[in-house]
């Protein structure tokens with residue numbers, strides 16, 4: 236096999252030897268050339284032998300060392316690249332940005348001075364506490380389109396590098412995840428397993444329960460042990476987790492308080508948490524239809540903050556429209572923002588103060604005008 240590439244050389248050599256036999260004058264030259272070629276051939280074979288792989292010790296060990304060397308170099312490199320892109324439960328991926336949250340709440344959230352303040356205080360205090368005694372439990376209340384999901388997203392954005400798309404952020408929507416009240420026992424087990432499994436793999440997990448008022452009655456009770464002041468449960472500590480409940484429950488009460496302030500000619504910013512908090516938790520707790528609470532979560536004080544979301548006014552809808560234009564990279568058009576705000580339905584019918592759907596339909600209205 237090794238001699239195959241030498242065939243043309245051999246052919247040339249034999250041809251020259253024949254030629255030498257036929258022409259005596261050039262015999263000595265031919266013999267000399269043949270000797271040179273033979274020498275070349277010998278060394279060529281040596282070279283070929285050196286370079287050509289065969290099952291010699293040096294080749295096998297050479298290949299082995301190349302493979303080992305390459306693997307030793309490539310494997311950690313590959314692992315580094317893989318880890319660089321793969322989200323892990325560490326500081327590279329989970330790091331609280333206090334000023335980021337503060338700025339986001341200040342610049343992006345409109346008309347929610349109470350929610351803004353309480354969220355910042357609650358989340359910052361909890362995230363900066365190295366050994367919290369229990370998980371953080373926030374309950375966000377308010378009528379539709381006032382920014383409850385939006386605030387959950389801002390919180391996630393400032394804790395997880397991947398925001399709401401993080402593997403450690405879990406969003407449950409009652410109508411989608413728990414649609415059949417008859418299957419509550421199955422849901423209870425699944426929910427417990429899901430929370431336990433996820434907190435085991437990452438203690439800094441965020442669980443958002445949307446549409447709490449549509450959750451089958453009693454289901455939320457199943458997660459009560461995880462919200463308690465336990466050091467750990469079956470070897471799992473839940474103290475670094477965050478639970479956020481979203482609901483419309485209490486929205487009407489909040490709107491009434493906001494309307495009273497408006498009717499009295501008071502500034503909206505004068506409304507304080509204490510004006511809303513008691514009425515809010517009572518209404519939620521007493522709302523038998525919601526199946527939401529009337530659980531021990533409230534009487535056991537497991538909810539750290541009840542956060543009211545005020546109904547939005549026309550100026551807030553305008554601000555939402557402008558923010559949406561900016562987000563879509565459109566030129567800011569005050570006229571269109573006015574049109575979007577004008578298109579909304581406002582309540583109560585007589586006063587027309589609050590946008591019935593808040594900022595919820597701003598985007599679709601904007602699509603219509605742009």
Ligand SMILES: Nc1ncnc2c1ncn2[C@@H]1O[C@H](COP(=O)(O)OP(=O)(O)OP(=O)(O)O)[C@@H](O)[C@H]1O
Nearest residue numbers: 343344345378379380381382383384385555594595
């Ligand atoms: N207060 C607000 N400030 C800025 N943008 C807002 C505000 N409220 C709502 N938005 C905008 O409207 C969109 C819809 O709001 P969001 O989903 O947060 O409402 P919600 O309170 O969760 O309503 P629902 O009770 O119907 O679920 C948000 O994604 C955001 O763009």
Ligand SMILES: [Mg+2]
Nearest residue numbers: 383384445481
């Ligand atoms: Mg919502």
